[in-house]
Amino acid sequence: MTSGPHRVSGHSSPGGEDLSVSLFREYLRLKTVHPDPDYGETSSSQDADIKMPICRSGTNPTLKSILLNSHTDVVPVYQEHWKYDAFSAFKDAEGNIFARGSQDMKCVTIQYIQAVRRLKAEGRKLMRTVHLMFVPDEEVGGHKGMETFVKHPEFNKLNIGFALDEGLANPGEAFTVFYGERNPWWITVHCPGSPGHGSRFVENTAAEKLRQVINSFLDFREKEKQRLNTSECFTLGDVTTVNMTMVKGGVAYNVIPADMDVSFDLRIPPKVNLQEFERQIKKWCTEAGEDVTYKFAQKSMNQKLTSTAENDPWWSAFSAACKAMNLTLEKEIFPAATDSRFIRAVGIPAIGFSPMNRTPILLHDHNEYLNERVFLKGISVFERLISALASVPAFPDEA
């Protein structure tokens, strides 16, 4: 990606396109797609341009800093279901830019960069240091990305006080902000049983146990589904979702298998007692029959929430800036998992925010797109937010 420090939003290219939009489209064309993301070009462009002129110190570098975090990887596509090449960043007559990552979250990366560039071009002096972080592997769990980095001494040295990370689009007028996340639990239940000939009534089969396990999980799924959209559960973030995502077992039509496995993706809201919930899972397994066991592939236990109290200095700066721009905010628990969970886990407040209103939620979906006007408006939104957050007065313990 070629990008110079003078590519500030508001300027147009010879074709009439805003330079920020051109930069966004250029970034969308980089194939940072799993399972084999090419991170080469993203890191070299950051070295050449972003790190030097943009990651800058505030006028008071001893104060806690602001982190603008974004991941550089994107999920795979089913190209046959797309109207356009998912890595061509095609722009239609309405200004909709189609590409994998247009919402999740290459838009935000470029918006952060262009917002900081504008602040710099305007000669605005920020009190707190602003760090931009471009991390890999968020889409595959963040183990080699943010999960590792938050434990590194270099991360600690950044002295971060508050972080922004990804959110979701909002189809209406409002903008959604996320102050917490559900915990992802990925679980495989192993059902061993007696093998035998497929023509007989064998006792203690793996399939009977499997059926019982599936029933317990899916009955619970149904109950949670009914709770959604009731008085206390307005959004997906307020209920536990359960989805059966994999089933394994069997070798032939006429051989009763010696074991069968079933896997579930569970997302648990921060208010649920996790120990109690695991006891429930254990009980379902015990009730299913002899030797039914379970194993976690993912067991997130972080229930920290970022304060959205009026007297919280970070939240009050964030919400006041939004109010000044006449933005309506809807506060929610993020239904899936982002790198924010690792940031919150080390005690740093984080807000998930991708400024995309009037936009259908299309992350990980076919024909993911973002309109260029919504994208450009997001740069102005971040400009104001960054300036407000970097101006939060020193706390007593920072003096």
Ligand SMILES: CSCC[C@H](NC(C)=O)C(=O)O
């Ligand atoms: C649990 S690690 C995988 C992370 C992924 N994040 C998103 C936003 O899709 C998810 O929630 O499945």
Ligand SMILES: [Zn+2]
């Ligand atoms: Zn994402």
Ligand SMILES: [Zn+2]
């Ligand atoms: Zn994603």
